[in-house]
Amino acid sequence: MKPLFNINAAKIILHKLQNYLVYGRIKELAAIFLRQAIDSIWRARKAILLIGLCFYVFFGVQNLQELFVKLMYKPGNKQPVENQELNEYQLLLKETERTRTKFSSLVPRSAYLVINSTENEFFLYKNRELIRTGKCSTGSYINLKGENNKEWVFKTPKGMHRVRGKVTDPVWKKPDWAFVEEGLPIPSLNHASRYEYGVLGDYALSLGDGYMLHGTLYKRFIGLPVTHGCIRLGDNDLEAIFKSLSIGSKVIIY
Amino acid sequence: MKGSLRSITEWLVKPRGILEFSLAVVIIISVNLTVFALLSPVKALKQVNNMPTENTLQQTSRFAPTPEISRLIREKAFYESRLKMAKTDSLVLSVNLPDSILSVEIMGIPIHTIPLNKFETPDFFRLIDNKIVQTRFSEPQQILNAHATTLKEPIRVVHAPKDTNEYNTTVADNNYDTARLRLSFVEYETNEKIRLLFIPIDERSLRHWRTDFAFNIKLSWRSFKQNLKASLQFKVPEYYPIVKIYLPHSDIESIHRALPENALVSIHLN
Structure with a gap:
């Protein structure tokens, strides 16, 4: 069907x-x-042109300038140094090498310590080689304001320093800010309450002006910017640094 | 006269009149800016290449500008500049573009060395005469202006507690460095009219784009103001070649915090 x-x-x-x-x-x-x-675009052409030109004036001029500079540059021929110029070329080569060597000789062979206060890290060098690196603690950047317009800024001083003194089993003589910070009255200069034992670790290296490299009881804070300007280190790192650096050794803080 | 003034006012009062007037103004400004902006690198190059050179450099003027000789002249100038910086006892910056190395130094000791994986240099530097390079770039440059999204010293003010009770109640985590939450975009302007722009590369988040955009707007606004001011006075604006350096955020922050105000910089041109 x-x-x-x-x-x-x-x-x-x-x-x-x-x-x-x-x-x-x-x-x-x-x-x-x-x-x-x-x-719509045709009707709004003037407004669109206005916006476009504003963008160009604000962002585009600089790019156009760079493009123009690019066009100005014509790469030179990669011609080899000619014979008559060879002596002069060799002289320039020698001079450059001498300047480079002179600059390289500025790096000391003796042990020195570099501290990065932004990342709270240290780098110990000896014979121009990095021999130890680790975490440390540096200044907190706190500006403590006390009574009678007294104030302290807890920052680690940047620049080139030298080890001024080395001590084992250091005793901390608390400065005024240590009392002000805790809301305690400031005692007399040689009052017994100013002396604290065992809080700075086994070793301390003085950098002058009261700044030191020392140990700490608060190990959990190592690697953080928490100090009053000194540099706190872990026990093993402190021992290695204490043994490597001598009085007069460079300590660079940045 | 009165009638024509009235007709202009009437035309301006109309919405389309305002638009057309604005358009005419912007066209004039953009043409003016374009012409002067294109003239500025030409003028800058002329100025740089006409600078007096030292007599001691006559020797190098005899060299043909082969790439190898250019490289040596620039390298020598760079090391001479670093040697001069090493005589000071402050933290300085050296930017070695051909070897892609950037380092913070003090008295010739490199203390923070970073390999440059990504950077952009304007071709303007290639147009500079070797004699000029040897004279001008064998001297360290000085940072005159710095713009940054991060603080050099993130100081926080803390008022001393009145007694031990107040100390115990307010001892909450006071030690956290809030400045670390910011992204570091930094721009240095040297006395040789070179701008070093540091851009973080390790984060590509919305926060990064936002900070980048805000920082770019700030820099573009500054350039626009400078260019407009100069072009309205019919003067050729200053040309600032920009070296863009892409680095991890932590490195930019370390460099910016390490360098003092008006720090010295040495740049090895490629």
Whole structure:
């Protein structure tokens, strides 16, 4: 028996209808949208140009300048040094080498310590080689304001320092700020309450002006900027530094 | 006269009139700025290359500007400049672009050396005559202006407690360095009119883009003001070649905090 209608033909018709209804409509809508967008842009052309020019003036001029400089540069020919110039070239080479060697000789062979107060790290060098690195603690940058306009800034002094003294089992003579910070009355200069034993670790190296490299009881704070200007180190690091540095050794803080 | 003034005022009062007037002003400014901005590197180059050189350098003037000789002259100038910086006892910066090394030094001792994985230099430096390089760049440069998103000294004011009771209640974590939360974008301007721009590379977050955008706006605004001021006076604005250096945030912060105000800088040009 013959079917009432061809199923394939129906499918094709349905597909075409679908195409017209869906894609045709989308195309139509897209065309309308595009026309309207172009129309809007055309109407707002002056405002768009104004905004574009403002952007160019603000951000683009510098880039254009750099592009212009790039165009000005014409790379030279990579020609070899000619014979007549060879002697002069060798002289320049020798002079450069001598300047380089002179500069390199400034690095000391003796032991010296470098402290990064931003990252709270230390680097111990000997014979121009890094022999030990680790964490330390440096100044907290706290500005303590006390009574009678007295104030203290707890920062580690940057620059080149030298070891001025070395002590084992150091005793801490507490300065005035140590009492002010805790809300305690300031005792007389040599009062017994000023002396604290065992809080600075086993060794201390003095850098002058009251600043020291020493140990600490608060090991959990090592690596953080928590001190009053001194440099706190872990026990093993302190021992290694104490043994490596002698009086007069350089300590560079940055 | 009165009528024409009135008609101009009426035209301006209209919204489209204001727009057209603004457009005309901006077009004039942009043309003016473009012309003067393009003239500024030409003028700067002319100025630099016409600078007097020392008599002792006559010897090098005989050299043909082959890349190898240029390299040696620039390297020698760099080491001479570093030797001069080493005579001071303060922290200084040396930027070695051909060898991609940047270091903070004191008395010739490099104390913080960082390999430069990414940097951009303007071609302006290649246009400078070798004689000039040897004279000008064998002297250390000085930082005259610094702009940064991070503080050099993150000082926090703490008022002393009145007694031990107050101390015990306010002893909460006072030691945290809040300045570390900031991203470090730093720009130094030297007396040789070179700008060193340090850009952090280790973080690509929304915070990074925001800080970068704000810092760029600040720098662009400054350049725009300088250029506009000069061009309105019909003067060629100053040209500042910018060396862009991309470094980890911690290194930028360490450098910025290490260097004193008006620190010395030595730049090895490539």
